[in-house]
């Protein structure tokens with residue numbers, strides 16, 4: 474029997490393929506390390522939610538926020554390993570990898586020099602760090618710090634720039650970050666308006682000018698900060714085109730984390 478596949482069918486199939494193969498590069502699903510999952514039951518609830526949403530790969534990125542969440546590469550790995558074993562015992566169909574969301578701080582310099590940062594994959598030959606700025610402002614000297622990281626062959630992925638008040642008030646920060654070589658990771662729920670009007674408005678600009686490189690859930694709990702990417706995927710498809718949605722939720726995350734998932738699986 475000859476099956477003739479129309480262009481429309483191919484487009485639909487590709488959209489469905491991406492919709493059910495999304496890669497989440499920012500999540501707080503490891504138990505009891507930060508303000509994300511409180512225990513393993515919450516971790517499993519978040520992972521189940523992600524699987525039901527069409528997510529096949531999750532990078533766990535607990536906070537390294539010195540003085541607040543004093544996590545280290547070692548205690549993160551211990552929790553990661555235990556959760557990964559538990560997920561396997563439950564036959565949950567998901568791949569996990571490990572990194573961290575690192576709060577900008579002078580003390581990070583030591584962690585980098587001593588190779589104590591769990592990186593979020595590779596961009597070309599560079600290691601990538603998922604870097605969080607304070608929500609209230611962009612700290613003085615942030616540009617020098619990013620330049621210093623670049624000299625160490627480290628590319629900055631800026632976590633949720635749309636939620637930073639300085640950037641909301643002065644969008645020229647976006648160009649400055651791009652010129653410094655940063656990649657931008659937008660939060661899925663900001664795109665769909667669940668993080669307030671200001672974050673939504675800034676997302677519109679970021680997506681319109683195709684400044685974003687990744688979309689991720691930044692999941693913390695199933696109700697208010699869920700492990701859901703499909704709504705953002707559909708929103709981007711509808712407003713900015715399927716090709717960009719595919720890049721943000723599948724192709725770019727895959728390029729970034731292919732080696733990371735190989736390392737941990």
Ligand SMILES: [Fe+2]
Nearest residue numbers: 499501574691
């Ligand atoms: Fe986060």
